[in-house]
Amino acid sequence: MRHVLTTCVYCGCGCGVYLREENGRVTGASPSRNHPVSRGNLCVKGWHLHDFIHSPKRLTTPLMRKNGELVPVSWDAALDYTAQELGRIGASTNGQGIGVLSSAKCTNEENFLLQKFSRAVLKTNNIDHCARL
Amino acid sequence: MAGLATTFGSGAMTNAINEIEDAEVILVIGSNTTEAHPQVARRMLNAVDKGAKLIVIDPRRTRLAECATLHLALAPGTDIPLLNAMMRVILDESLADQLFIDMRTENFAALRAMLYRLDLAELEAVTGVLLEDIRRAAQLYARARRSVVCYCLGITQHICGTANVQSIANLAMLTGHVEKQFTGVDPLRGQNNVQGACDMGALPNVFPGYQAVDNRDYREKFERVWQTRLPAAPGLSLLDMTHSGACGPMRAMFIMGENPLRSDPSLDRVEETLTSLAFLAVSDIFLTETAAHAHVVFPAASFAEKTGTFTNTERRVQLVRQAIPPIGDCRTDADIIIALSGRLGYAMAYESTAEIMEEIALLAPIYAGIRHDRLRHSWGLQWPCWNTAHPGTPFLHKYYFTRGKGHFVPNDHLPPAELPCQDFPFLLNSGRIYHHYHTGSMTRQSALLNRECGEALLMIHPADAARLKVRGGDRLCMASRRGAVEIKAEITDQVAAGSVYTNFHFGETPINRLTIAAQDPVAQCPEFKVCAVRLEKL
Ligand code: SF4
Numbered sequence: 001m002r003h004v005l006t007t008c009v010y011c012g013c014g015c016g017v018y019l020r021e022e023n024g025r026v027t028g029a030s031p032s033r034n035h036p037v038s039r040g041n042l043c044v045k046g047w048h049l050h051d052f053i054h055s056p057k058r059l060t061t062p063l064m065r066k067n068g069e070l071v072p073v074s075w076d077a078a079l080d081y082t083a084q085e086l087g088r089i090g091a092s093t094n095g096q097g098i099g100v101l102s103s104a105k106c107t108n109e110e111n112f113l114l115q116k117f118s119r120a121v122l123k124t125n126n127i128d129h130c131a132r133l
Numbered sequence: 134m135a136g137l138a139t140t141f142g143s144g145a146m147t148n149a150i151n152e153i154e155d156a157e158v159i160l161v162i163g164s165n166t167t168e169a170h171p172q173v174a175r176r177m178l179n180a181v182d183k184g185a186k187l188i189v190i191d192p193r194r195t196r197l198a199e200c201a202t203l204h205l206a207l208a209p210g211t212d213i214p215l216l217n218a219m220m221r222v223i224l225d226e227s228l229a230d231q232l233f234i235d236m237r238t239e240n241f242a243a244l245r246a247m248l249y250r251l252d253l254a255e256l257e258a259v260t261g262v263l264l265e266d267i268r269r270a271a272q273l274y275a276r277a278r279r280s281v282v283c284y285c286l287g288i289t290q291h292i293c294g295t296a297n298v299q300s301i302a303n304l305a306m307l308t309g310h311v312e313k314q315f316t317g318v319d320p321l322r323g324q325n326n327v328q329g330a331c332d333m334g335a336l337p338n339v340f341p342g343y344q345a346v347d348n349r350d351y352r353e354k355f356e357r358v359w360q361t362r363l364p365a366a367p368g369l370s371l372l373d374m375t376h377s378g379a380c381g382p383m384r385a386m387f388i389m390g391e392n393p394l395r396s397d398p399s400l401d402r403v404e405e406t407l408t409s410l411a412f413l414a415v416s417d418i419f420l421t422e423t424a425a426h427a428h429v430v431f432p433a434a435s436f437a438e439k440t441g442t443f444t445n446t447e448r449r450v451q452l453v454r455q456a457i458p459p460i461g462d463c464r465t466d467a468d469i470i471i472a473l474s475g476r477l478g479y480a481m482a483y484e485s486t487a488e489i490m491e492e493i494a495l496l497a498p499i500y501a502g503i504r505h506d507r508l509r510h511s512w513g514l515q516w517p518c519w520n521t522a523h524p525g526t527p528f529l530h531k532y533y534f535t536r537g538k539g540h541f542v543p544n545d546h547l548p549p550a551e552l553p554c555q556d557f558p559f560l561l562n563s564g565r566i567y568h569h570y571h572t573g574s575m576t577r578q579s580a581l582l583n584r585e586c587g588e589a590l591l592m593i594h595p596a597d598a599a600r601l602k603v604r605g606g607d608r609l610c611m612a613s614r615r616g617a618v619e620i621k622a623e624i625t626d627q628v629a630a631g632s633v634y635t636n637f638h639f640g641e642t643p644i645n646r647l648t649i650a651a652q653d654p655v656a657q658c659p660e661f662k663v664c665a666v667r668l669e670k671l
Contacts, residue, residue, distance in 0.1 A: 005454060006436070007453050012324065036151055043172070052418075053437050058419065059417065059461075062429070063430040064429050078429050082387075085412040097384035099375075100389075105326060106330070107436075109493070110465070111326075111330045112492070114335065117474050120359045128337050128374065
């Protein structure tokens with residue numbers, strides 16, 4: 001059993017949380033005592049931070065639409081097709097026909113990479129996230 | 134957060150969360166803090182225990198309002214007249230901080246001229262708040278040495294959202310309640326990493342660190358480091374994209390971890406846009422309503438399966454540490470972007486996410502001193518952090534405003550775009566509750582959180598309920614000009630007569646089918662908080 005110190009994903013308070021890891025599964029969450037925001041406390045969402053991680057509803061394989069249905073495919077197939085379509089539509093619209101939505105739930109590093117991808121590769125500034133929602 | 138940027142030059146929380154505890158007066162406006170920001174609410178209540186005065190401005194009697202010294206239950210959408218009335222009282226009673234105004238601000242004459250044109254009796258009628266209460270709130274706020282204002286989406290989700298924020302900034306500057314410890318203006322950011330997504334330039338007009346894309350010097354810097362030409366014209370905002378419709382400019386979209394088919398207003402238009410795209414790719418941890426419309430869906434790793442950083446509402450950059458490897462065949466969003474970029478002929482080579490942070494530090498001056506190994510040995514760093522020896526910045530505007538002098542922007546009342554009428558007699562307000570998060574794709578997976586609160590409820594005032602012959606638990610049809618949903622009634626006097634309230638976490642009850650697409654012209658924040666509806670018992 002290990003306890004891994006991380007940051008809560010739910011609200012902007014940013015509590016310090018320990019995730020309890022047992023045999024490759026996250027089985028619990030508890031507050032950090034010394035963290036300046038959590039100070040030994042979490043709200044009910046924080047105490048149940050781990051509940052969704054092993055949900056049976058998690059997506060675990062790439063999906064692609066074939067004959068109107070989403071069916072499991074390999075990573076290569078999904079990535080190749082996505083790159084081909086974004087490249088094709090980007091080139092034909094000069095980047096203007098592509099829109100990218102990033103996420104306030106993803107990390108800073110991922111947000112940074114996605115805006116770099118939009119601007120440097122897809123050549124569009126059509127990137128936003130739901131800051132205002 | 135465009136409103137704070139025009140007045141102060143920076144749109145982030147000016148204090149640290151813990152400073153709230155030592156304020157003498159806390160003014161909370163448009164924020165259901167106990168439910169949306171539990172830890173901030175805890176600090177507010179601690180402050181009250183220590184003798185602080187709490188003023189809550191909210192149309193509803195929220196839990197926080199029940200603990201308040203003063204609750205101003207204003208008519209929805211009348212924040213500007215209320216704030217203007219408070220400022221007029223402050224001028225009339227000579228409570229303004231004239232020294233601060235002279236030394237640190239500009240354009241005060243315009244604000245003063247606007248305030249002197251106002252008629253307090255008229256403002257009392259518009260806001261529905263007794264002048265006596267407005268006067269007490271103004272006196273409490275202005276007289277204390279350490280006053281803090283906290284606001285949230287109740288302020289920004291109006292067509293006049295930017296003007297609302299500017300009015301709050303006006304009030305703070307008028308009384309000199311900024312740029313000191315335990316004193317300031319604090320926007321509470323809704324989702325965990327909204328602050329970080331903005332800082333990282335996931336916005337149509339700025340690069341990381343709020344450097345404008347149409348500024349040649351900034352663009353050349355990024356072009357040099359990234360070794361490629363970059364587009365100069367600002368892009369489309371979220372709603373310009375998702376509401377562009379079948380004939381709009383959008384041909385393809387890539388959506389990472391968002392669910393616009395639940396979170397955006399006027400869902401029928403979003404649906405029209407998404408279904409007419411030639412290509413839609415979605416990366417998410419669950420098959421959301423949006424992902425179900427995609428051509429390609431990528432299974433993303435959750436926060437427990439990756440390493441990186443989040444930035445909280447007080448600008449604190451903190452580590453997210455991997456606890457388990459990605460489950461199933463999932464990959465992190467970073468890996469997905471890197472793989473796509475390589476296939477499109479642009480190699481992104483990073484050994485680890487710590488290396489991505491090094492590139493952020495190189496390009497965004499406010500993050501210049503932030504490194505993963507510094508974060509590993511601390512409780513995070515608050516930006517601006519100018520170099521690797523810099524300790525971070527707990528409160529902003531310490532000696533000067535980011536933009537030089539604070540700028541007063543006078544604002545007049547702008548009524549909501551849609552008010553109740555004969556056909557749609559109720560005013561619908563929507564927001565978050567304690568047990569769930571945003572569109573619910575994560576929290577709804579928790580059996581316990583669902584048991585505590587498993588479906589959407591519509592709060593109705595007892596007088597309205599009696600008139601409609603509705604009892605608690607009855608099912609209602611609620612319709613606006615744009616759509617209808619079925620919802621269960623909860624009778625409570627937490628809402629005012631004539632108003633109803635619910636939240637948008639529940640996929641079965643898509644409240645955003647009803648909401649309106651009118652948006653604030655500057656910040657482009659949709660007006661979620663107010664729209665007109667009709668109720669029928671089923
Ligand atoms: S534990 Fe609760 S208060 Fe703390 S960050 Fe998570 S959601 Fe916010």
